[in-house]
Amino acid sequence: MSHSHSYSSTRPSGVTAVLAGLLGFPAAVAAGYVPVKIFLDMPAEFSLGALPGWVLVDLAGYLVAGLVLLLGSLATLFRATAGAILLGLGALLAIGALLTEPLSVGVPPARFADAMFTHGGLAMIDRVALAALAVLVLVLAFLPPTFRYLRYRASVMPALSGQGAYSSRSW
DSSP: OOOOOOOOOSOOOOHHHHHHHHHHHHHHHHHHHHHHHHHHHSOTTOOGGGSOHHHHHHHHHHHHHHHHHHHHHHHHHTTOHHHHHHHHHHHHHHHHHHHHHHHHTTOOHHHHHHHHHHHOTHHHHHHHHHHHHHHHHHHHHTSHHHHHHHHOOOOOOOSSOSTTTTOSOOO
């Protein structure tokens, strides 16, 4: 009894992979905006060393999430399977940074959310956009069609085939 494997020669759709890669760019910008805005708003005489350790960890989480999302987006658009994994990891880091931000500043999450939505302005819009984009990127990056598209390699067929294609005669 022989087992035959049937492989589909049709090219898988890249919609989920391309969408994940494209949405990774604004997610990377949104993740990078938080620490950059905080650094720019600091008075000149204020030092990063004066910030509590958990705040620095949270800011680093945002920066690393932005960098991983950016690298994942580029790799995904260049059809590397590792790009989808990087996108998922970056999205998880961004979600983690968003969830730990209230705890890093010592404010209960409900009070932090209330302050953010009543007085947040652009910072609130950025965090809401980052949350939505991170969840979308996470889901799209780990869908099976994404990996199917990224792993697909078309078979290479020689342009000239037949008996005389590779003749030992020179011109």
